[in-house]
Amino acid sequence: xxxxxxxxxxxxxxxxxxxxxxxxxxxxxxxxxxxxxxxxxxxxxxxxxxxxxxxxxxxxxxxxxxxxxxxxxxxxxxxxxxxxxxxxxxxxxxxxxxxxxxxxxxxxxxxxxxxxxxxxxxxxxxxxxxxxxxxxxxxxxxxxxxxxxxxxx
Numbered sequence: 001x002x003x004x005x006x007x008x009x010x011x012x013x014x015x016x017x018x019x020x021x022x023x024x025x026x027x028x029x030x031x032x033x034x035x036x037x038x039x040x041x042x043x044x045x046x047x048x049x050x051x052x053x054x055x056x057x058x059x060x061x062x063x064x065x066x067x068x069x070x071x072x073x074x075x076x077x078x079x080x081x082x083x084x085x086x087x088x089x090x091x092x093x094x095x096x097x098x099x100x101x102x103x104x105x106x107x108x109x110x111x112x113x114x115x116x117x118x119x120x121x122x123x124x125x126x127x128x129x130x131x132x133x134x135x136x137x138x139x140x141x142x143x144x145x146x147x148x149x150x151x152x153x
Contacts, residue, residue, distance in 0.1 A: 032128065038103070044112060045111040049105040053112055056098050056120055059091060070112070078111040080104065083119050085116040 001147030038044050038053040047053070059079070070079040079099060091097060101114040 018130060040074040042072070044077055044103060045075070045110055047103045049103055051069050051103040052100075054098065054100050055112070056096065058093055058095065059088060059097060060093050067111075078109070079114050080111060081114045085114055087117060087119055088120055091115045091117075091119065096122070 007041055016030050028035070038047050038051055039055060041055065041057070044051075044053050044055065053116050055070065055072055055077075057070055059081075060069045060071050062068050063078065066082055068079050068081055079101070081099075096119070098118050099112060100116045101112045101116050104111045104113040
């Protein structure tokens with residue numbers, strides 16, 4: 001070992017690798033738990049402060065700064081989206097997105113503080129491509145036997 005270098009202690013290595021941290025407990029988060037299932041704007045407008053939400057819909061327009069109008073089939077709500085949360089792909093008012101965040105109630109204003117945003121794939125099935133024929137010939141007709149035993153085409 002050369003001068004000026006030291007070996008890290010086992011405690012430092014354990015701390016850096018997370019061995020001394022308590023395990024994260026996921027637990028149940030469905031109906032009946034403390035976590036609520038807020039997945040529409042209407043439900044979000046009625047939910048208490050800091051309630052987790054997952055909304056699918058459209059960012060309709062920029063209001064001011066990092067504030068935007070979000071709309072789903074049930075209504076509209078203001079959302080705060082920090083620049084670092086936007087996906088790499090371009091988003092406009094026709095791009096369906098999923099917002100994950102929590103309710104932010106300030107005085108009489110209700111909004112959503114967005115923690116992540118992702119583009120939702122379009123669920124309309126693609127139309128199949130029309131079938132092209134490779135031959136310009138007419139399809140062959142089956143041969144038919146005549147009364148005299150001859151085959152007619």
